[in-house]
Amino acid sequence: MTTTQLIEQIHKKRSFLCIGLDVDLNKIPKHLLEEDDPIFAFNKAIIDATHQLCVAYKPNTAFYEAYGLKGWEALEKTINYLNTNYPEIYTIADAKRGDIGNTSTMYAKAFFEDLGFDSVTVAPYMGKDSVEPFLAFKEKHTILLALTSNQGAFDFQTEIVEGKELYKQVLETSKTWTNSQNLMYVVGATKAEYLGDIRKIIPDSFLLVPGVGAQGGNLQDVCKYGMNDQVGLLINSSRGIIYASQNGDFAQASAEKASELQRQMEAILLQ
């Protein structure tokens, strides 16, 4: 999906919500454990109940890799289900990859060609030759970790290196890479006060913003400092939506949580 198509979907649905599909078998309703593929059964129910309220889904691959082959198969079934039934939905593989060039190429093939995701998250710290193999896929987006939502972001990302915070160096340097127009960036909702500075460096890029809900980030603050005239934000919530209930009504409960965020987004878009 192109950036233009993503923006069209945001306006059509009056939503820039991304729902995180971080499936933990200890947290899903017990009756689903009797299914052949409980992870996919859970995802399918959540997707069917929420797809009109969001523009994107973001499975974090850790939650699939943890279950070995069955987990990877569930991930494949989930992305196939989305691409077949809801092609208007933007898909993000939150895999945080990045390695020497030939290895990055194989990661890019795995997520873009084999699985068919629209985008993948990538760590920037191995530099240009570790990220450009992802950017070589011109129809896809590469989402670079810039300023993450966790406390550990202050260990390195905000450290001053040669007079400038490291995350700012990442933003500025990444703009010089081949096909950098296909970059998006991860900025945690818990770091909303940094968004003003971030927008000075990358005014036009889309930001994937996790950390609303369970991690305490505030939607209004993120929009105040991070929204641009193309919206430019995908706000992710995972646990806050998908684990709204552990009972038979879990899908409906997730839709209610997603709807709460969508209504707030609609009000912000109308301002």
Ligand SMILES: O=c1ccn([C@@H]2O[C@H](COP(=O)(O)O)[C@@H](O)[C@H]2O)c(=O)[nH]1
């Ligand atoms: O800086 C980051 C980067 C990625 N994440 C991921 O987003 C979701 C957040 O889940 P919640 O349940 O809504 O807290 C999860 O997959 C993280 O690994 C992040 O939180 N922060």
